[in-house]
Amino acid sequence: MIEVFKLLGLRIIPSNQWTLAKKRSKQVGVEGIEDKQEITGVLVVYMAGELLPPQIIYSGTTERCLPSFKFPDAWHITCSQNHWSTESTMLAYIDKVIKPYINSVSPDGKTALCLFDTFAAHKTESVKAKLESLNIKHIFIPPGCTGELQPLDLTVNDYFKKCLKKV
Numbered sequence: 193m194i195e196v197f198k199l200l201g202l203r204i205i206p207s208n209q210w211t212l213a214k215k216r217s218k219q220v221g222v223e224g225i226e227d228k229q230e231i232t233g234v235l236v237v238y239m240a241g242e243l244l245p246p247q248i249i250y251s252g253t254t255e256r257c258l259p260s261f262k263f264p265d266a267w268h269i270t271c272s273q274n275h276w277s278t279e280s281t282m283l284a285y286i287d288k289v290i291k292p293y294i295n296s297v298s299p300d301g302k303t304a305l306c307l308f309d310t311f312a313a314h315k316t317e318s319v320k321a322k323l324e325s326l327n328i329k330h331i332f333i334p335p336g337c338t339g340e341l342q343p344l345d346l347t348v349n350d351y352f353k354k355c356l357k358k359v
Contacts, residue, residue, distance in 0.1 A: 247285045251275035
């Protein structure tokens with residue numbers, strides 16, 4: 193079983209609620225607090241606990257919006273107009289990461305299962321057709337139930353979100 197989980201609103205410049213300043217300072221600025229630039233991260237985990245390479249979605253319409261930073265080759269770095277996961281970014285992620293992984297763990301073509309939240313980009317006909325063509329069944333966690341029923345939300349994502357809040 194493979195579980196797909198999207199994370200929205202990862203700040204490019206992390207900020208925190210604390211800062212350092214000299215005693216009796218009149219003003220203390222918090223670096224990055226006004227920067228609202230965000231990216232979307234898509235995390236996928238295999239039932240055995242293996243975290244697949246993530247998808248990172250930047251805001252923009254061409255590859256020029258992507259950072260010059262060298263990410264690991266297996267990661268899927270892409271863009272969308274508003275940094276959100278879309279039908280096309282989801283299809284590209286299935287092709288670049290999910291399909292090769294499924295082929296490596298199940299070369300005999302056994303049926304795989306993906307759990308999705310009900311985000312619109314996951315529910316399009318083309319995404320469902322792409323999954324079916326790869327012999328991947330899909331199940332949608334009902335709205336409002338991911339915190340109770342989605343294994344990633346109960347484990348990895350909870351810890352990840354808590355770490356992001358500390359940054």
